[in-house]
Amino acid sequence: MKDHTPDFLELIRLAATSLPPDVERALRAAVEREEPGSSGRAALEAILQNVEMARAGSTPICQDTGTPIFTVHHPAGWSTRALREQIRRAVAEATHRSYLRPNAVDSLSGRNTGDNLGDEHYPTIHFEESEDDALVVDLMLKGGGCENVGAQYRLPDSRLKAGRDLEGVRRAALDAVHQAQGKGCAPGILGIAIGGDRGTSYIASKETLLRQLDDENPDPALAELEDRITEQANMLGVGPMGFGGATTVLGAKVKATHRLPASYFVSISYMCWAYRRRQMTIQAGEAAYS
Amino acid sequence: MKNLTLPISEEDIRGLKVGDPALLSGVMLTGRDAVHKWLVDTFIEQKRTPQGDDLEVIETLKPLMAGGVIYHCGPVVSGLDTGDYSFVAAGPTTSIREEPYQAQVIKAFGLRGVIGKGGMGPATLAACQEQGAVYFHAIGGAATLIAKTVKKVLGVYKLDFGVPEAIWVLEVVDFPAVVTMDSHGGSLHDEVERRSETALAALLLKM
Numbered sequence: 080m081k082d083h084t085p086d087f088l089e090l091i092r093l094a095a096t097s098l099p100p101d102v103e104r105a106l107r108a109a110v111e112r113e114e115p116g117s118s119g120r121a122a123l124e125a126i127l128q129n130v131e132m133a134r135a136g137s138t139p140i141c142q143d144t145g146t147p148i149f150t151v152h153h154p155a156g157w158s159t160r161a162l163r164e165q166i167r168r169a170v171a172e173a174t175h176r177s178y179l180r181p182n183a184v185d186s187l188s189g190r191n192t193g194d195n196l197g198d199e200h201y202p203t204i205h206f207e208e209s210e211d212d213a214l215v216v217d218l219m220l221k222g223g224g225c226e227n228v229g230a231q232y233r234l235p236d237s238r239l240k241a242g243r244d245l246e247g248v249r250r251a252a253l254d255a256v257h258q259a260q261g262k263g264c265a266p267g268i269l270g271i272a273i274g275g276d277r278g279t280s281y282i283a284s285k286e287t288l289l290r291q292l293d294d295e296n297p298d299p300a301l302a303e304l305e306d307r308i309t310e311q312a313n314m315l316g317v318g319p320m321g322f323g324g325a326t327t328v329l330g331a332k333v334k335a336t337h338r339l340p341a342s343y344f345v346s347i348s349y350m351c352w353a354y355r356r357r358q359m360t361i362q363a364g365e366a367a368y369s
Numbered sequence: 370m371k372n373l374t375l376p377i378s379e380e381d382i383r384g385l386k387v388g389d390p391a392l393l394s395g396v397m398l399t400g401r402d403a404v405h406k407w408l409v410d411t412f413i414e415q416k417r418t419p420q421g422d423d424l425e426v427i428e429t430l431k432p433l434m435a436g437g438v439i440y441h442c443g444p445v446v447s448g449l450d451t452g453d454y455s456f457v458a459a460g461p462t463t464s465i466r467e468e469p470y471q472a473q474v475i476k477a478f479g480l481r482g483v484i485g486k487g488g489m490g491p492a493t494l495a496a497c498q499e500q501g502a503v504y505f506h507a508i509g510g511a512a513t514l515i516a517k518t519v520k521k522v523l524g525v526y527k528l529d530f531g532v533p534e535a536i537w538v539l540e541v542v543d544f545p546a547v548v549t550m551d552s553h554g555g556s557l558h559d560e561v562e563r564r565s566e567t568a569l570a571a572l573l574l575k576m
């Protein structure tokens with residue numbers, strides 16, 4: 080097996096410094112919806128200028144380069160142990176080159192490891208064997224400010240009058256956006272999972288954030304719910320940075336997973352506008368990025 | 370757009386209101402959790418006796434704080450080995466963590482403002498009214514853009530607090546921010562939250 084450490088390093092550089100085209104398009108469209116001269120519009124304009132500068136200079140889009148979350152789909156026979164080692168080497172090197180800020184802090188001593196290498200959960204790496212003959216790796220950098228405003232609801236919820244149905248999910252999602260205000264660096268993107276246990280539900284909510292912003296959910300009921308949540312969240316008027324305005328969220332992605340009869344969780348991962356995720360495909364030893 | 374030069378006069382600050390965009394130029398300091406605690410414990414409440422270079426540092430900083438601003442920021446800095454420092458990425462950090470200290474720091478050192486993100490609470494808002502100071506909201510995440518407005522790192526104090534927590538003295542030109550809490554008791558954060566609450570109630574009435 081070839082050493083793919085340099086390919087992983089390039090994946091990290093790209094994710095940290097170059098915002099994906101679908102997200103940039105959504106931000107550009109959002110500028111047009113804000114009142115000329117408003118603070119919300121000025122914030123979006125500054126954000127877009129920052130995006131261009133970061134790309135041009137290969138510097139981090141945001142100084143909080145977040146938790147690196149890798150999802151690896153590998154063909155049969157690949158060594159996940161070797162892949163894990165290569166990913167960890169690339170993460171340390173990316174930190175050394177200032178693509179990533181050192182973010183791994185020991186929860187007991189408060190010490191920062193300095194190279195983004197923590198225990199087996201940091202960086203986060205999920206492996207899945209696929210039938211494909213290509214290696215496909217998704218990387219998401221999940222910021223701390225927006226992670227702090229994520230929320231998990233256990234339905235039914237009497238405060239929100241939210242029952243165990245899609246109407247209940249809508250209520251929970253709108254409440255979460257209201258609670259977040261601008262604190263997660265709005266405009267945000269909502270990753271929403273219905274079902275699972277507390278742990279798998281949150282994992283699924285992050286998986287939905289790997290979808291393209293402008294794709295369509297294959298389940299018509301969920302597709303409709305996504306549109307509804309997006310439209311109504313924007314009626315809250317929180318706006319970019321919480322300055323007030325028409326764009327509070329850029330989109331919502333919903334996934335339903337199986338659950339126990341006793342539990343009905345709705346887990347919401349809030350992703351800030353600095354929605355950094357990139358994909359690498361390695362086929363016949365050659366890496367391509369999108 | 371208000372162009373403000375640091376230090377800022379009380380009159381100029383009183384002329385600002387919620388929603389005003391501003392470009393700041395001049396000399397400012399960074400300071401976050403460790404710095405605010407150090408200022409309050411050592412010099413305001415005096416629960417801790419000054420140690421090491423504390424007294425020297427505070428005398429150097431006092432003239433910069435009078436009429437000046439503190440920026441809540443934990444930067445990425447290059448040139449750490451050579452001392453030829455430069456700011457690579459320097460967006461704002463969440464300000465509310467300084468709420469227990471901010472009012473005292475504003476009043477004791479005569480600050481005309483603080484810069485951060487997410488807004489602050491009632492104690493800071495009251496201090497802004499009393500002292501003649503405002504809260505400037507920088508653009509969260511716009512780290513490269515903001516770092517480019519830092520023309521020069523003039524010095525660093527308390528580097529033993531760690532790079533993100535140290536006091537960096539910066540010369541900035543056209544640092545972009547929006548006034549979201551003014552010296553007349555106005556807070557954009559309170560306004561937006563109240564409106565959002567009403568809108569949420571209406572959306573939850575619908576099925």
Ligand code: SF4
Nearest residue numbers: 141222224264351510
């Ligand atoms: S929430 Fe996102 S954009 Fe805001 S500071 Fe954190 S990582 Fe950066």
